[in-house]
Amino acid sequence: MMAVRDGGDRAAFAQLFHHFAPRVKGFxxxxxxxxxxxxxxxxxxxxxxxxxxxxxxxxxxSVATWIFTIARNRRIDHFRRTRRPEPEALDWGEDSEPxxxxxxxxxxxxRLLAAALETLPEAQRALIQSxxxxxxxxxxxxxxxxxxxxxxxxRIRLALERLRQTLK
Amino acid sequence: xxINHHLxxxxxxxxxxxxxxxxxxxxxxxxxxxxxxCRAALAAQEALGGAVLNMQGEAVMNAGALDAVLARxxxxxxxxxxKQHARHPVLPSPLLDYVGGDLASVKWRxxxxxxxxAILTTRDxxxxxxxxxxxxxxxxxxxxxxGMELTLVLQGAFRDETQRFxxxxxxxxxxxxxxxxxxxxxxxxxxxxxxxxxLRFKGMIPRLMQPVFRI
Numbered sequence: 001m002m003a004v005r006d007g008g009d010r011a012a013f014a015q016l017f018h019h020f021a022p023r024v025k026g027f028x029x030x031x032x033x034x035x036x037x038x039x040x041x042x043x044x045x046x047x048x049x050x051x052x053x054x055x056x057x058x059x060x061x062s063v064a065t066w067i068f069t070i071a072r073n074r075r076i077d078h079f080r081r082t083r084r085p086e087p088e089a090l091d092w093g094e095d096s097e098p099x100x101x102x103x104x105x106x107x108x109x110x111r112l113l114a115a116a117l118e119t120l121p122e123a124q125r126a127l128i129q130s131x132x133x134x135x136x137x138x139x140x141x142x143x144x145x146x147x148x149x150x151x152x153x154x155r156i157r158l159a160l161e162r163l164r165q166t167l168k
Numbered sequence: 169x170x171i172n173h174h175l176x177x178x179x180x181x182x183x184x185x186x187x188x189x190x191x192x193x194x195x196x197x198x199x200x201x202x203x204x205x206c207r208a209a210l211a212a213q214e215a216l217g218g219a220v221l222n223m224q225g226e227a228v229m230n231a232g233a234l235d236a237v238l239a240r241x242x243x244x245x246x247x248x249x250x251k252q253h254a255r256h257p258v259l260p261s262p263l264l265d266y267v268g269g270d271l272a273s274v275k276w277r278x279x280x281x282x283x284x285x286a287i288l289t290t291r292d293x294x295x296x297x298x299x300x301x302x303x304x305x306x307x308x309x310x311x312x313x314x315g316m317e318l319t320l321v322l323q324g325a326f327r328d329e330t331q332r333f334x335x336x337x338x339x340x341x342x343x344x345x346x347x348x349x350x351x352x353x354x355x356x357x358x359x360x361x362x363x364x365x366x367l368r369f370k371g372m373i374p375r376l377m378q379p380v381f382r383i
Contacts, residue, residue, distance in 0.1 A: 013241075021233065022226030023221055023226055027224045038227065042229065043236060046237050051241075061211065064218035064219065065217065067221065072184075072185070073186070075186060080292050084190075085197040087198075110215060110218070114222060114223065117223065129224075131181060132185045132216075132220045140178075141178055144181075147216065149212040149213070153208045153209050156211045160207060160208060
């Protein structure tokens with residue numbers, strides 16, 4: 001992803017495409033799109049990944065998380081014909097290079113979260129998946145029990161505090 | 169700014185998943201604009217979305233899909249970045265988009281006793297959003313609502329029987345909640361209020377609303 005963002009590297013983009021496009025398509029089909037529509041939207045999502053790559057910040061989100069938000073927004077644009085209201089953007093500063101420790105921690109957390117999700121009982125994991133497919137059922141929050149979401153929240157909360165300090 | 173009343177996990181997860189009706193998403197986006205706690209909690213929920221995407225079973229892409237996308241990388245112009253608003257002391261940027269300007273552009277309609285409201289236009293009719301203007305010391309008029317109501321304070325403060333809500337605080341009221349909020353003396357109170365609209369639900373909206381109703 002960094003080669004795409006910083007170098008406009010098409011070979012690296014092809015690798016990203018091979019990994020994520022089929023997953024985005026599968027995700028959209030689970031969210032109620034038929035195959036043809038999911039194909040079209042997945043291609044749109046991957047095109048957006050290229051065009052918005054400058055906005056990717058590895059200290060704030062994993063590649064999967066960032067692509068998830070693009071796929072989610074594309075789904076809303078398509079089905080609702082309306083844009084998703086977004087929070088006020090924070091000015092993280094153009095030239096403030098993300099902290100290497102933050103990038104490392106973010107990657108570590110993403111791995112831990114993925115591993116925790118893998119080891120959840122099948123029924124619990126299915127609830128979480130269906131919540132993200134837009135197929136919510138009661139108790140999906142209880143289903144998150146045991147996932148290390150608190151550590152992610154704490155780290156980002158700290159980063160926001162640091163940011164507010166520098167903006168003062 | 170200290171915020172004491174936050175979005176709950178149900179709302180944060182549904183906002184992260186993109187399954188909230190537009191009006192509720194507007195309230196969530198506006199609160200998160202003012203609340204770093206919920207901004208961080210949203211990021212954690214989105215990380216979960218990323219993990220779900222990454223473990224998603226693959227659907228085979230069409231032959232030539234990659235070439236089709238590669239051909240679009242230069243051809244399609246990047247979408248212009250959303251215009252950034254200058255920071256407004258009362259209306260965070262998601263609301264500026266819906267109001268179409270600052271407070272001077274709000275088309276207030278009187279509700280009596282000095283209370284005014286302005287309905288914000290949302291394209292998805294599953295829920296409705298409006299701005300409320302309540303003069304200092306005035307009670308919020310009775311406004312029956314079904315399902316859930318979110319009230320986010322933008323200016324001033326209001327109190328109900330037990331709690332105080334100031335700028336950035338969001339009150340989450342269920343159908344059963346009987347409350348008579350009163351604007352505090354001193355400053356007129358401006359709120360964003362979002363309710364599920366009493367509409368004929370069609371299509372995907374009611375399904376998306378269900379988790380909200382059940383809280």
